[in-house]
Amino acid sequence: MVLPMPLFRALVFLLAAGPLILLIANIATGTLGPDPGQEVTEALGLAAFQLLIVTLAMSPLARLTSWSGWIRVRRMLGLFAFFYAGLHLLAFLQFILGWSDLWATFTKRPYIVLGSLSFLLLLPLAMTSTRAMMQRLGKRWKPLHRLIYPAVLLAWLHFLWQSRSDITEMLIYGLVIGLLLVLRGRWFGWRSLIPLQAPPFR
Amino acid sequence: MLIKKRPSWALSYSDITPESVYLDRRRFMGGMVAAGLAGAGVPRIADAAALPIQGESLSFTAMPSFSTDEEKTPYEDVTRYNNFYEFGTGKDDPARYADEMSVDPWSVTVEGECNRPGNYALEDLVKPHDYQERIYRLRCVEAWSMVIPWIGIPLADMLQRFEPNSRAKYVYFETLYDPDQMRAQRSLFSTIDWPYREGLRMDEAMNELSFMAVGLYGKTLPKQNGAPLRLVLPWKYGFKSIKSIVKIRFQEERPRTTWEMIAPQEYGFYANVNPEVDHPRWSQKRERRLPSGLLSTNWIETRKFNGYGDQVAHLYKGMDLAKYY
Numbered sequence: 221m222v223l224p225m226p227l228f229r230a231l232v233f234l235l236a237a238g239p240l241i242l243l244i245a246n247i248a249t250g251t252l253g254p255d256p257g258q259e260v261t262e263a264l265g266l267a268a269f270q271l272l273i274v275t276l277a278m279s280p281l282a283r284l285t286s287w288s289g290w291i292r293v294r295r296m297l298g299l300f301a302f303f304y305a306g307l308h309l310l311a312f313l314q315f316i317l318g319w320s321d322l323w324a325t326f327t328k329r330p331y332i333v334l335g336s337l338s339f340l341l342l343l344p345l346a347m348t349s350t351r352a353m354m355q356r357l358g359k360r361w362k363p364l365h366r367l368i369y370p371a372v373l374l375a376w377l378h379f380l381w382q383s384r385s386d387i388t389e390m391l392i393y394g395l396v397i398g399l400l401l402v403l404r405g406r407w408f409g410w411r412s413l414i415p416l417q418a419p420p421f422r
Numbered sequence: 423m424l425i426k427k428r429p430s431w432a433l434s435y436s437d438i439t440p441e442s443v444y445l446d447r448r449r450f451m452g453g454m455v456a457a458g459l460a461g462a463g464v465p466r467i468a469d470a471a472a473l474p475i476q477g478e479s480l481s482f483t484a485m486p487s488f489s490t491d492e493e494k495t496p497y498e499d500v501t502r503y504n505n506f507y508e509f510g511t512g513k514d515d516p517a518r519y520a521d522e523m524s525v526d527p528w529s530v531t532v533e534g535e536c537n538r539p540g541n542y543a544l545e546d547l548v549k550p551h552d553y554q555e556r557i558y559r560l561r562c563v564e565a566w567s568m569v570i571p572w573i574g575i576p577l578a579d580m581l582q583r584f585e586p587n588s589r590a591k592y593v594y595f596e597t598l599y600d601p602d603q604m605r606a607q608r609s610l611f612s613t614i615d616w617p618y619r620e621g622l623r624m625d626e627a628m629n630e631l632s633f634m635a636v637g638l639y640g641k642t643l644p645k646q647n648g649a650p651l652r653l654v655l656p657w658k659y660g661f662k663s664i665k666s667i668v669k670i671r672f673q674e675e676r677p678r679t680t681w682e683m684i685a686p687q688e689y690g691f692y693a694n695v696n697p698e699v700d701h702p703r704w705s706q707k708r709e710r711r712l713p714s715g716l717l718s719t720n721w722i723e724t725r726k727f728n729g730y731g732d733q734v735a736h737l738y739k740g741m742d743l744a745k746y747y
Contacts, residue, residue, distance in 0.1 A: 247716060253513065254499035254713035255566055318721055321705045329703055382703070385507050385684065388611040 225289060232293045236274075236300040239267035257315025264311050265335075268304035269379060272342075272372045273396060275301055280403045295349050298368070302346040305339050331381035338374035341367045366415035372397055473498045477641030482553035482573050488631070489557035490729075492711075495568035499713050501644045505562070506665055507614060508597065508604035509646070515606075516646035523603040523666070525650045534594075534672040537585035544650055548636060550583070551575040555640070556633055556654075561695045561728045563659035567709045572654050573637030578628040581670075586624070590672035594621045595653065595664045613684050620653070620664035621677035621691070623737075631656055631733050657730040659693045690747040694738065695728035699747050 223231075243263055246252050252259040275297040282290040313319055325332055345365055347353070354361050376397060380390045405413055475497055506516035509523075528544040553573050561567045581593065599617035601607040607616050626632065633654040636643060643649040648665025655662050661681055671677075681689035688702050697707045706724055714720040727734050738746075 252716075253503045254495070255503065255513075255710060256716045257710070257714060257719055258566070260716065315716070315719055316704075318708070318719055321707070324700075324705070331703060384511070385614045386511055386606065386609050386612045388609055391611055 223289070225292065228289055229293060229296070233296065236271060236297055239263060239304065257311070261308060261311040261315050264304050264308035265379075268301050268308050269372075269375045269393070271297055271301035271304060272368065272375060273393070273400070276368060276372060276397070276400045280400060280407075283407060299346060299349060302342045305342055309336075309339055331378050334374050334381065335378035338371045338378060341371040341374070345371075363414075363416050366413065369401065369413055369415060473501065475639050475641055476501075476644055477637065479641055480553055480573050480637045482555045482637075482640070485554045485556050488554070489571075490559055490569060491557075492559065492569045494557065494571055495712055497639050500568060500570055500638060501647060503712070504646065505564075505660070506646055506648065508606050508616075508618065508666075510606045517644075519605055520645035520649075522605065523598070523600075523645050523649075525645060525666070528650050528668075530651065530667060531669045532584050532671075533669070535587050535590040535674060536672045537587060538583065547580065547651070548575065551579055553636070554633075558631075558633070558654060558656035559728050560654075560656065560660050560663070561709060561724065563661055563689070563693070563701060563706075565704060565706065565709050565724075566714075567711050567722075567724075567728075569711075571639055572633060572635040573640065574633050574635035574654065576630065577632035577634045577653065578630070580634050581627060584670070584672070586672045589674045591624055591674050592621055592672070592676050593624060593627045594619065594669075594671040594673055594677040595667050596620075596669035596671075597664055598666045598668045614680060615683060617668075618664060619677060619680045619683075620662055621679050622655075622662075623676075624672075625737055626655075626734075629734055629737065631730055657695060657727040657734045659689075659695060661689070662693050692738070692743075692746050694734075694743065694747075695724060696726055696743055696747065697724040698726070699744050 243260060247256065247260070275294055278290040278294040278297065282288055313322075317325060326336060327333070345367055348357060348361065348364060357364065376390070376394060379393070380387065383390045401413060411417070502517040503513045504516055505511075505513065506520065509516045509519040529541050530544065530547055531541050533539045553575065555571055555573050557569060557571045559567060560570055586593075597618035598604065599607065601616075606612065622632070633656075635648075635652050635654045636650060638644075638647060643652065645666075648663075648667075651667045652665040653663045653667070662679075676691065679689075679691055681693075682691055695706075700706055708721050709724045711720045711722050725731075
């Protein structure tokens with residue numbers, strides 16, 4: 221690959237920060253419309269979901285292109301996804317709930333429960349994303365980080381549950397996620413899709 | 423609160439800020455933002471300035487006894503932020519794509535249990551009536567709300583001309599179905615069984631609040647707001663106020679409505695605004711009155727029947743509104 225790693229890294233950083241930059245620009249220019257809290261919440265949630273999928277695409281891309289650069293930006297992408305998911309949750313609490321009705325919202329509303337579970341699964345991944353934690357966890361690190369598979373599926377259900385009259389968009393996302401998981405299963409073995417289990421012998 | 427003879431929700435018409443004044447204010451603020459950004463060198467994402475009011479001017483009589491004095495939602499928000507799923511599910515899709523719909527000429531088929539069925543040209547439908555302006559609250563089932571000055575005709579006045587007979591227990595309405603003009607109707611994975619359908623019990627349709635709108639802000643309806651003819655039912659969630667109507671049918675049996683067909687556990691036939699009955703996915707106790715802001719969300723408490731209980735609560739006497747939502 222011609223692109224030097226630091227440049228590639230900076231480019232990926234800018235792209236991943238894109239949704240946030242765009243949001244800030246739109247807030248500054250007042251172009252979010254009359255219900256900006258709703259817009260911000262939706263934009264952050266979508267950014268988190270899309271970045272989760274992009275993160276998932278890195279190791280298949282590395283294999284397809286025989287270039288390990290993709291793997292080296294994977295952590296950054298995953299952390300961006302977590303960052304957007306956290307902001308999305310905060311925006312939801314602030315703009316949509318107004319910090320009221322918390323108990324009912326997080327116990328009674330299934331799509332909220334799904335989204336929250338997805339975020340909770342990402343939490344340990346973000347916390348163990350450092351090199352030090354990788355070394356400390358050793359062989360247990362990889363099975364732990366396979367939690368991204370249920371996390372992305374939960375996030376997809378969280379969106380699907382809310383698409384009310386037209387599921388075209390969510391079907392496309394579902395196809396992409398499905399493809400990424402199937403590629404992984406065929407290349408690395410179906411067992412490698414199961415999170416938390418003991419590593420198979422190598 | 424001042425005590426007036428008018429109903430509790432009405433206001434003095436002269437209290438309302440003339441639209442030219444706040445449009446100027448918004449234009450001014452938009453200009454300030456633009457100037458500030460130009461200095462900072464940040465590209466503007468879109469034009470935030472106010473729109474001039476589009477459409478043909480209508481003559482009408484203001485109806486203060488049917489109007490709220492709450493601050494009106496600015497024209498550009500009313501016309502650029504709404505739901506009209508025939509053009510897409512995004513709030514800005516209607517404003518973007520409704521131009522693909524042609525509303526001239528327009529006719530409405532009237533059928534079913536009445537003495538004067540037929541295919542009526544729009545002009546013949548509206549000509550015998552004088553237009554009124556009513557400033558109504560509009561509460562969306564998604565927990566946001568607006569205040570909109572509609573121009574139109576009492577629904578009862580129009581329906582009575584078709585002479586519904588004694589078997590007419592319900593009235594059914596249909597939106598235009600034309601995938602060539604309405605792009606979302608072309609979608610393969612839409613769960614809506616087009617056309618969009620709505621319905622009312624006869625006594626609801628004949629209630630003094632039920633309104634057939636042909637305009638807003640003094641001019642003919644923008645296409646994205648349901649041109650050329652749409653219902654406005656201010657005590658019900660917004661989706662009951664069906665847009666771009668092409669069919670009216672009087673019938674004995676209760677019609678099935680579009681949202682009821684898609685998700686009966688979430689949307690009922692009545693769809694009366696009711697803070698005591700949650701939507702399965704969110705609370706209906708409060709609403710964001712638009713325009714709202716990021717720094718402070720413009721929350722207001724949702725009122726039963728959207729504050730129009732004096733006019734409509736009697737229609738539902740004895741009914742369990744948690745069951746008939």
